[in-house]
Amino acid sequence: MNHHQPDHHNGPKSPEGSQEPRHRSERHPLIGDHFINHLIQLAPDPVAAARITDAYGYHGxxxxxFLGLDDTDPYDTNIALDFLNCFHGRYNSMNDLIDETIEVQGWNEALNRMSxxxxxxxxxxxxxxxxxxxxxDMRFDVVDLGDLYVFEK
Structure with a gap:
């Protein structure tokens, strides 16, 4: 069997060569780090900066x-709640999102019944x-950051 146990001390000389964080407080950089740091630097006050830091720390x-959407004010006091109200999901590809939409709507099942x-x-x-x-596209904002992040409009 080709199963490897997690190695919490991976480094450059480990067999996989991965750079796992060595301490709980360390983490791998995320694609949004630079953008979020920019928003934090431009925040109108420390409370707004902390709100963004906390929301990003939790939702990644x-x-x-979400904060990059045209109609989103990143400094709004309700960003975390607004995010929860409109986040639809993360998808590997548009095909996956299309497949789920067809399934959720029951369209394949309806075609099968008609047949x-x-x-x-x-x-x-x-x-x-x-x-x-x-x-x-009419119902959702889809943000492609390698994975697709989908939000209700």
């Missing part, structure tokens, strides 16, 4: 994606994935 890259009543319908009727992507 998803919060950075029972109308044999051959499944040969001429299919879901237009580009149209689903357009529907996603």
């Amino acid at each position: 890259t998803a919060m950075a994606a 029972v009543d109308y044999p051959g319908l499944d040969l001429v009727l299919s879901i237009n994935r580009d149209a689903v992507a357009d529907l996603i």
